[in-house]
Amino acid sequence: MRLCTMNIDGREDVGIAHGDGIVPLSTLTPLSPKPLGATLLDVVAGAQLDAIKEALDRLETRTDLVRTADVDFGPVYRNPPKLWGVGLNYRAHADDLQVEQPAGSPGSYLRPASCVIGDGDEIVLPTQSERVTAEAELGVVIGRTCRDVRPEDAHTVVFGYTTVLDMTAEDAIRLNPRFIPWAKAFDTFCSLGPWIVTPDEVGELSSVRISTVVNGRTIATNQVSAMMRDPHWQVAHFSGGMTLEAGSIIATGTPGAGVIRDGDVVEAVVERVGTLRNAVRQARV
Missing domain, CATH: 3.90.850.10 (Fumarylacetoacetase-like, C-terminal domain)
Structure with a gap:
């Protein structure tokens, strides 16, 4: 899996590479069996990969995909613990x-x-x-x-x-x-x-x-x-x-x-x- 932090409409979201684009984590949250963290650090620290994979399997449309070329990337996260x-x-x-x-x-x-x-x-x-x-x-x-x-x-x-x-x-x-x-x-x-x-x-x-x-x-x-x-x-x-x-x-x-x-x-x-x-x-x- 490839994950990033992306800026959308003035706010940060986690992005997951999927097919020929990127799925915002906020799109997957309603499809997840458990709550998903708002930041990529939350995803890492919360061991949320399995939940993200399950939500991706439930994704029925690619209309919410963001083209990779259009993504405004941020740092993976701004406050690494170490x-x-x-x-x-x-x-x-x-x-x-x-x-x-x-x-x-x-x-x-x-x-x-x-x-x-x-x-x-x-x-x-x-x-x-x-x-x-x-x-x-x-x-x-x-x-x-x-x-x-x-x-x-x-x-x-x-x-x-x-x-x-x-x-x-x-x-x-x-x-x-x-x-x-x-x-x-x-x-x-x-x-x-x-x-x-x-x-x-x-x-x-x-x-x-x-x-x-x-x-x-x-x-x-x-x-x-x-x-x-x-x-x-x-x-x-x-x-x-x-x-x-x-x-x-x-x-x-x-x-x-x-x-x-x-x-x-x-x-x-x-x-x-x-x-x-x-x-x-x-x-x-």
């Missing part, structure tokens, strides 16, 4: 930053929900940085509140996958790596969506290719199989001794980043999951 990021999980990206890839496990950081935007929103370059980079990543969406998950059991707590476009004030972390949380936390510095795709539709995860594209040019690309630590290992790592609430998102690392400037258009492309596209604007003093 938003973890993984750094230096690909050797090539460590080379980009002229640093040594960590041994044993990649770097990590926790970022605030205030940095979240969605497909089509503007990335605003802050005046506090002279070198901002953007990087494509695969995002893992946690579907069940969990703790101390083993890597071999991680698939049981994964709701699905999304596309992440992650920005960094790179000049700050080149100055001092301890500035990573600050360098990642500016408003508009994390784009999420437009889709969450369930594992059955994504298929074999290791072959999924992730690409960072700036102004139509692919800056970096690689597959999940090239990660130092795979997404299931990361679920185990971040749930070790720590609760991961349903709806939490782990951005699993990038094959490489590109410098972005005022007027650029940057994309994160994750095969079988989705493409995020954001324009770039310099903040005015």
Whole structure:
């Protein structure tokens, strides 16, 4: 199943890809055997996929379908309970930053929900940085509140996958790596969506290719199989001794980043999951 957050007549609704269009969740609610949440976070945290599937089976007409091309997408949701990021999980990206890839496990950081935007929103370059980079990543969406998950059991707590476009004030972390949380936390510095795709539709995860594209040019690309630590290992790592609430998102690392400037258009492309596209604007003093 493919799910999104969509804006309709000034309000947000959940969208479910169906046939050649998208069904608003509000259309399915009267057909559901149980109440359906108003937001995509409600759907994830409430384990509502089975109820949605049942309601889709009862849908007798496609007159309420919205054409995908006409959809105004929002972020999958604006307040992930936790938003973890993984750094230096690909050797090539460590080379980009002229640093040594960590041994044993990649770097990590926790970022605030205030940095979240969605497909089509503007990335605003802050005046506090002279070198901002953007990087494509695969995002893992946690579907069940969990703790101390083993890597071999991680698939049981994964709701699905999304596309992440992650920005960094790179000049700050080149100055001092301890500035990573600050360098990642500016408003508009994390784009999420437009889709969450369930594992059955994504298929074999290791072959999924992730690409960072700036102004139509692919800056970096690689597959999940090239990660130092795979997404299931990361679920185990971040749930070790720590609760991961349903709806939490782990951005699993990038094959490489590109410098972005005022007027650029940057994309994160994750095969079988989705493409995020954001324009770039310099903040005015």
